[in-house]
Amino acid sequence: MSNDDFDIDQLILDSAKAAAEYDAAENSLEAYEQNQPDLQDRYALRRVKGLSTEMEDVSDAEYRQLRLEKVVLVGVWTEGTAADADNSMKELAALAETAGSEVLEALIQRRDKPDPSTYIGSGKVAEVRQVVIATGADTVVCDGELSPAQLRALEQKVKVKVIDRTALILDIFAQHAKSREGKAQVELAQMTYLLPRLRGWGDSLSRQAGGIGGRGPGETKIETDRRRINDKMAKLRKEIKEMKVARDTKRQERRRNSIPSVAIAGYTNAGKSSLMNRLTNAGVLVENALFATLDPTTRKTTSEDGRVYTLSDTVGFVRHLPHQLVEAFKSTLEEVSGADLIVHVVDGSHPDPHEQIRAVRQVINEIGGGDILEIIAINKADIAPPETLMQLLRENPNSFAFSARTGFGIETLIKAIESSLPQPRVEINTIIPFNRGDLVNKIHERGEILSEDYLPEGTSIHAMVDGGLAKQLESLKS
Numbered sequence: 001m002s003n004d005d006f007d008i009d010q011l012i013l014d015s016a017k018a019a020a021e022y023d024a025a026e027n028s029l030e031a032y033e034q035n036q037p038d039l040q041d042r043y044a045l046r047r048v049k050g051l052s053t054e055m056e057d058v059s060d061a062e063y064r065q066l067r068l069e070k071v072v073l074v075g076v077w078t079e080g081t082a083a084d085a086d087n088s089m090k091e092l093a094a095l096a097e098t099a100g101s102e103v104l105e106a107l108i109q110r111r112d113k114p115d116p117s118t119y120i121g122s123g124k125v126a127e128v129r130q131v132v133i134a135t136g137a138d139t140v141v142c143d144g145e146l147s148p149a150q151l152r153a154l155e156q157k158v159k160v161k162v163i164d165r166t167a168l169i170l171d172i173f174a175q176h177a178k179s180r181e182g183k184a185q186v187e188l189a190q191m192t193y194l195l196p197r198l199r200g201w202g203d204s205l206s207r208q209a210g211g212i213g214g215r216g217p218g219e220t221k222i223e224t225d226r227r228r229i230n231d232k233m234a235k236l237r238k239e240i241k242e243m244k245v246a247r248d249t250k251r252q253e254r255r256r257n258s259i260p261s262v263a264i265a266g267y268t269n270a271g272k273s274s275l276m277n278r279l280t281n282a283g284v285l286v287e288n289a290l291f292a293t294l295d296p297t298t299r300k301t302t303s304e305d306g307r308v309y310t311l312s313d314t315v316g317f318v319r320h321l322p323h324q325l326v327e328a329f330k331s332t333l334e335e336v337s338g339a340d341l342i343v344h345v346v347d348g349s350h351p352d353p354h355e356q357i358r359a360v361r362q363v364i365n366e367i368g369g370g371d372i373l374e375i376i377a378i379n380k381a382d383i384a385p386p387e388t389l390m391q392l393l394r395e396n397p398n399s400f401a402f403s404a405r406t407g408f409g410i411e412t413l414i415k416a417i418e419s420s421l422p423q424p425r426v427e428i429n430t431i432i433p434f435n436r437g438d439l440v441n442k443i444h445e446r447g448e449i450l451s452e453d454y455l456p457e458g459t460s461i462h463a464m465v466d467g468g469l470a471k472q473l474e475s476l477k478s
């Protein structure tokens with residue numbers, strides 16, 4: 001057959017016919033499924049009630065204006081109770097909303113493990129497709145980290161964009177990053193996520209670009225992209241390292257002055273920033289959204305007995321926090337791992353605060369903060385069920401209930417924090433000349449005064465101080 005025999009019209013006709021047949025087959029599948037009323041009630045694919053959100057109850061989040069997607073959530077429920085599965089989907093819904101999406105529907109499938117090729121079972125994929133058609137959704141969000149192949153296979157079958165939980169969290173972080181450091185860290189995490197997925201996207205790109213047999217240009221493009229991303233990642237790592245120097249210097253300064261540091265850590269939306277504002281008037285952003293805080297804020301404050309210490313509000317944690325983010329945020333997470341005391345804020349009104357405590361401790365361990373003294377501060381006592389509060393208080397030795405909103409329990413919590421600060425250990429008994437008022441101030445800020453007297457030659461002080469200050473006072477004598 002020569003090229004002249006090649007009938008382009010016939011080819012178009014053939015492919016149109018093929019497409020029509022495909023559509024017909026698919027429509028009949030949909031028709032079949034729609035005629036199976038029991039299908040929806042089957043245990044394997046349950047609908048989570050009360051999850052679809054209406055615009056009016058989400059109007060508080062301004063992020064929404066950036067981008068509004070209509071999403072269907074899909075989860076695979078492999079272990080735990082039905083309530084665990086529902087909680088997981090509720091959290092996914094909250095994440096999707098924070099990212100600016102409208103949640104139309106949520107589906108959970110019970111399976112031993114996710115399907116290796118399409119995450120949910122092939123029979124159920126068709127049902128998700130049906131829900132997508134019925135609701136007009138433009139995105140499917142899966143409650144896990146999917147392989148590039150799974151994402152692609154599922155996308156081809158449900159015919160709308162498919163993203164996983166990791167991509168969703170990365171997206172929220174990208175929207176909320178304000179500082180240069182935060183932005184660089186998020187970008188690094190995004191690229192770490194992107195790199196192994198490049199091949200999959202490259203494949204479809206090369207098909208588009210080159211047509212039949214035209215893989216060459218596409219492959220080349222993937223290589224260039226990969227190199228560009230690697231270069232960019234190296235640059236970001238360098239930038240982050242440079243910014244870390246400034247952060248380290250500040251921390252070392254505090255350390256040298258023996259200023260105790262307290263990190264407010266905890267699950268996202270637990271009320272860390274609200275507590276920070278209560279304790280320091282820092283005026284940090286409080287929002288009923290996940291990961292409202294990304295950049296740590298540190299403020300100096302003074303204890304009742306006059307000692308100075310710092311409080312840091314930090315980024316929230318979440319179950320299965322993407323490891324790319326933990327890795328990229330190492331330097332800001334040092335506010336937690338380098339602290340003298342962790343105030344672990346827990347949302348007592350959450351349906352499963354125990355699971356949140358577990359998840360937070362896991363991240364704290366991962367970043368090397370497992371040995372730091374911890375106070376469990378159970379927040380939202382104003383709306384939490386009293387029996388949950390009692391249970392949490394019983395189970396956790398160093399725990400306190402409070403409400404950042406009403407102020408309940410705040411005084412007791414502050415006392416607990418201040419009595420847990422590292423104690424100055426060196427006893428001094430000295431007379432400081434009046435022209436060294438700065439040293440007297442330092443002892444007040446950093447030490448514990450036992451007695452103080454004003455003599456003609458200076459201030460006589462008996463106090464407990466840290467080693468560094470004791471040395472300075474020692475050199476005063478010589």
Ligand SMILES: Nc1nc2c(ncn2[C@@H]2O[C@H](COP(=O)(O)OP(=O)(O)OP(=O)(O)O)[C@@H](O)[C@H]2O)c(=O)[nH]1
Nearest residue numbers: 268269270271272273274287291292293316404405
């Ligand atoms: N009812 C009640 N709500 C509270 C309390 N404390 C905080 N909240 C609410 O909980 C939501 C989250 O508060 P934030 O202080 O932003 O929480 P966060 O832990 O800093 O959250 P991220 O920075 O997003 O991780 C806000 O809507 C607060 O108004 C409280 O004691 N009672």
Ligand SMILES: [Mg+2]
Nearest residue numbers: 272273292293
């Ligand atoms: Mg916050």
